[in-house]
Amino acid sequence: MTTQTPRYIIIGGVAGGATAAARIRRLTEKAEIILIEKGAYISYANCGLPYYIGGVIADRDRLFVQTPESFGRRFNIDVRTLSEVIAIDPSSRQVTxxxxxxxxxxxxxxxxxxxxGASPVVPPLPGIDSEGIFTLRNVADTDRIKSYMTDHDVKRAVIVGGGFIGLEMAENLMHAGAQVAVVEMANQVMAPIDYSMASLVHEHLQQQGVQLYLEQAVDAFSRHDGSLTVHFKSGVSLQADMVLLSIGVRAETRLAQAAGIRLGEMRGIWVDDYLQTSVPDVYAVGDAIEFPHPLTGKPWLNFLAGPANRQARIVADNMVMGNKVKYEGSIGTSIAKVFDLTVASTGLPAKRLKMMDIPYLSATIHIGAHAGYYPGSLQMDIKITFSPTDGKLYGAQIVGYDGVDKRIDQYALAIKQGAIVADLTRLEHAYAPPFSSAKDPVAITGYVAGNILSGKMSPLYWRELRDADLTGVTLVDVRTPDEYALGTIDGAVNIPLDDLRERMDEIPTGRPVWLFCGIGLRGYLASNILKDNGYAEVRNLIGGLKTYRAATARIVPPVGFAAAGDSASSTETASAEKAVVRIDACGIQCPGPILRLKQAIDTLAPGDRLEVTATDAAFPRDAEAWCHTTGHRFLGRRAEGGVYTALIEKSTACAVESARSLPTGQGKTLILFSDDLDKTLATFVLANGAAATGQKVSIFFTFWGLNAIKKAHKPKVSKDLFGRMFSWMLPSDSTRLALSKMNMMGIGARMMRHIMTRKGVDSLESLRQQAIDNGVEFIACQMTMDVMGVKREELLDHVTVGGVATYMERADRANVNLFI
Known part of the structure; x- marks a missing residue:
């Protein structure tokens, strides 16, 4: 008696299909295996296609893991390429x-x-079939693009879609000599990561010369005289020599649907835990299937090669040995090279958690990939999401250079094992200075998340700060004065961390205190100091100014393609006669690089040049700002491999002094010294007028001017004898202010207010509130408050307290300063 040899037919010969066929053969020699592929190739390196187009992979043959012939011979498989299954009949167990x-x-x-697998999304737009418009999904697409680029002089390429493949193609088309514009309908590139992390990618793309058109939808294409035009719905249009569509892919389910095989909620092929479809003995793997997400339990589509190969091995076991091995699901771990950056993601980002109404917290850190004292420590930006109740890890995102791959894999493993954030601190990392720090970045995220969970640190997220009404909040920049001078957040007062204990009396205790620094560490240390000294509501900006600036930076739409050879980021070549001093500030956290710059420039002679390299992406911008405020000449910048270089020429003492004496901005500052009703009215009228033009306005209230910002209903405060005397002699609030002339024991002031009401002129108190609503900054002079016994609690909640340095810093940025 003989047993019939089982026959396995596999439809699709890339990734999942080829892997399953090979696994089946390794499990049994007693089977007939037929692999049917509609294309000409099987088992090719799909993810390597962009790098072949860009010339990074020079040999086309290296894209192929196996040829149909070699694969068929090695595994005794009947490989049939250029053959397409067009129908499945489950009842008769046949395919056509x-x-x-x-x-x-x-x-x-x-x-x-x-x-x-999946097929590229090609929207039915006018002109979509024009010559020079491509998608990239397989070898045939690659050959068409290569041939077109060989036959045409492609100097301008437009990529529609800012996903992983689109950005990989942006890099490779630039390698091939083209100028590149990326058009994305969303407000960010790389959908799997959160906006705050994508903003770091935006910054890098612009540094590399890629033109970003975000929140732009393509409406049509046209071709005239050998050139393509990409038309946006906004009315903007771009001229291009080639267009690549990278809008996304959709699961290829037409064959399954026609055979009566069940599709799921996401319109992928439904499979059970054993990867079997709704039809007995018919299985499915790869991009076409949907499967519950391990964290949410909800079905989702996952277009990644890693899970497809994992599924293929499981499904082969189940097809040969019966349904014994369950598939655990994929959390979506992905990684991409974007020029010098590496961008990776795993699990659920904050935006997906928010969309699904899943409560979460997040922690963001900026840290060196390895020990800072070992050369070449490049910045790594990490964000994790986790449960606010038990700390269960939901997701991780990394933007960096070295070591991103090994860290994202650690996070992925932890998430799939159901880890909590505390488990990240227990991971054992191999440590040596060239590879990590004694406290690995993964462990640091666990510590930060633990501090948030325990309440030791109260997080302030960038969106909260951006959208907040800071009335009633004290915003404190705990960086050094040098850092603060390079730019801060509007409304912030500068109290450096190391001075905080001595200057704590400058921070009111009865109102929320929001702290920030460069990356979040000093803000955390400052919050510990304040909380332990009785401040009840203290929050620290997560990710610090680096995250806030990147996330709130406005991306200015480009104006067409630049001429060939233009580069806004190239550094001027130092002429032979100029002395150049080189300073290595790599691996040093902010403010280290800018302090090194300042120290070095002081030792140079006028005309000498200083070249500073740093691994802090914000350093070139800070260096340029520093030059603008100090009068030294900023010659240019460049970025390569995560190292940022700034070239500066030292100016003469006269030039430096001249720069310091010139207004550096378009803001307005006013000093209100008087408490006369008419002069106070004039102050708020001028402030509102300036604020209405969009300019930054600050009013510094000193001596009698403090009376204009006193509360009408003040809390009871303790004062010494002199403080009580000033309270008795001075107006209690703005309603008690007198005219500078014709006051007549208060009659003139009352008459003035009456006339203003009759004429429809806003009252002083209304004008003051308008100024607050318009974002005018109110600064009360600390010294005057001390002398006159005025307590912070007596002043309006919107008011911040500062000294002469605070005013002078505002005045340096303004081009008008008024004393009233």
Whole structure:
């Protein structure tokens, strides 16, 4: 008695299909395996296609892991390329196959595996079929693009879609000599990561010369005189020599649907835990299937090669040995090279958690990939999301250079094992200075998240700060004065961390205190000091100014393509006669690089040049700002491999002094010294007028001017004898202010207010509130408050307290300063 040899038919020969076929053969020699692929190739390096187009991979043959012939011979598999299965009949267990010449035949199966993959999304826009418009999904697409670029002089390329493939193609088309514009309908590139992390990618893309058109939808294409035009719905249009569509892909399910195989909620092929479809003995893997997400339990589509290969091995075992191995699901771990950056993601980002109404917290850090004292420590930006109740880890995102891959894999493993954030601190990392720090970045995120969970640190997120009404909040920049001078957040007062204990009396205790620094560490240390000294509501900006600036930076729409060879980020070449001093500030956290710059420039002679390299992406911008405020000449910048270089020429003492004496901005500052009603009215009228033009306005209230910002209903405060005397002699609030002339024991002031009401002129108190609403900054002079015994609690909640340095810093940025 003989046993019939089982016949396995596999539809699709890339990734999942080829892997399953090889695994089936390794499990049994007693099986007939037929692999049917509609294309000409199987088992090729799909993810390597952009790098072949860009010339990074020079040899086309290296894209192919196996040829159909070598694969078939090694594994004794009947490989049929250029053959397409056009129908499945589950009742008779047969498939209909169409060959390249159009002929058809029928094959029977015992078990069938579907691995049809996904197809690119091509919207039905006018002109979409024009010559020079491509998608990239397979070898045939790659050959068409390569051939077109060989036959045409492609100097300008437009990529529609800012996903992983789109950005990889942006890099490779630039390698090939083209100028590149990326058009994305969303407000960010790389959908799997949160906006705050994508903003770091935006910054890098612009540094590399890529033109970003975000929140722009393509409406049509046209071709005239050999040139393509990409038309946006906004009315903007771009001229291009080539267009690549990278809008996304959709699961290829037409064959399964026609056979009556069940589709799921996401319109992918439904499979059970054993990867079997709704039809017995028919299985499916890869991009075409949907499967519950391990964290949410909700079905989702996952277009990644890693999970497809994992599924293929499991499904082969189940097809040969019966349904014994369950698939655990994928959390979506992905990584991409974007010029010098590496961008990776795993699990659920904050935006998906928010969309699904899942409560979460997040922690963001900026840290060196390895020990800072070992050369070449490049910045790594990490964000994790986690449960606010038990700390269960939901997701992780990394933007960096070295070591991103190994860290994202650690996070992925932890998430799939159901880890909590505390488990990140228990991971054992290999440590040596070239590879990590004694406290690895993964462990640091665990510590930061633990501090948030325990309440030791109260997080302030960038969106909260951006959207907040700071009335009633004391915003404190705890960086050094040098850093503060390079720019801060509007409304912030500068109290450096190291001075905080001595200057704590400058921070009111009865109102929320929001702290920030460069990356979040000093803000955390400052919050510990304040909380332990009785401040009840203290929050620290997560990710610090680096995250806030990147996330709130406005991306200015480009104006067409630049001429060939233009580069806004190139550094001027130092002429031979100029002395150049080189300073290495790599691996040093902010403010280290800018302090090194300042120290070095002081030792140079006028005309000498200083070249500073740093791994802090914000350093070139800070260096340029520093030059603008000090009068030294900023010659240029460049970025390569995560190292940022700034070139500066030292100016003469006269030039430096001249720069310091010139207004550096378009803001307005006013000093209100008087408490006369008419002069106070004039102050708020001028402030509102300036604020209405969009300019930054600050009013510094000193001596009698403090009376204009006193509360009408003040809390009871303790004062010494002199403080009580000033309270008795001075107006209690703005309603008690007198005219500078014709006051007549208060009659003139009352008459003035009456006339203003009759004429429809806003009252002093209304004008003051308008100024607050318009974002005018109110600064009360600390010294005057001390002398006159005025307590912070007596002043309006919107008021911040500062000294002469605070005013002078505002005045340096303004081009008008008024004393009233």
């Amino acid at each position: 196959v169409r060959t390249a010449d159009g002929s058809q035949y029928v094959e029977s199966y015992d078990k069938l595996l579907l691995s049809p």
